[in-house]
Amino acid sequence: MRLLSIGVMVMSILMLAVATSARPSNADLARQVMAAERAFAATMRARDLDAFSDFVDQEAVFFSGVAPVRGRAAIVEVWRRYYQGPQAPFSWAPDRVEVLDSGTLAYSGGxxxxxxxxxxxxxxxxxRLQAPGKWKVVxxxxxGMCDCGPKAPMH
Structure with a gap:
């Protein structure tokens, strides 16, 4: 009986070690998000609305205009106009990525x-991390840029 208990404990420790070592580091996750953001931006240069859509989560919210746009289908319809024509009307590039310690959500900006x-x-x-290595915008x-002058101190 004691041998069985020791065996179960050893197996549990080994399974925990494998599960822990399998998770990418925070730096690796940040690199994944940076790459995802760059690929997302490349859809605009390539004029590929379908590829753009693949990066947008089903329940995403985009703040495009006066009211938030909710859901992938609605977002794609609003963004369709940006993908028409031979030249992209704008572009973007990430210069900052931060990932939660849980590895499930990340911020990108630029x-x-x-x-x-x-x-x-x-x-x-x-x-949001959907599956290992698969990130989608939520x-x-x-x-826009503004020349707003110095900001008053916050209390």
């Missing part, structure tokens, strides 16, 4: 450029 390459704003996206928001 500059947005107009068709001439001038920075016109910044984007902020939240990504929230997205872009802000």
């Amino acid at each position: 500059p947005v450029y107009d068709a001439a390459g001038r920075q016109v704003g910044r984007f902020n996206s939240i990504w 929230f997205d928001r872009a802000e």
Whole structure:
């Protein structure tokens, strides 16, 4: 009986060690999200709306205009106009990624450029891990640039 208990304990420890070592590091997850964001942005350059759609979570919310746009189908319809024509009207590139310690959600952000390459704003996206190595955007928001002057101190 004692031998069986020791065997179960050893197997449990081994299974825990394998499960723990199988999880990518936070740095690896950040690299995954950076690569996903770059591939997402490449869909605009390639003029590939279907590929864009593949990066958007079914229940995503994009802040595109006055009211939030909810759900992949609605987001794709709103963004369809940006994918028409031979030249992309804007582009974006990530310059920052942060991943929760749980490894399930990530933030990406970076500059947005107009068709001439001038920075016109910044984007902020939240990504959710769907499966190992598979990230999808759940929230997205872009802000225009402003010359707002110095900000008052916050209390």
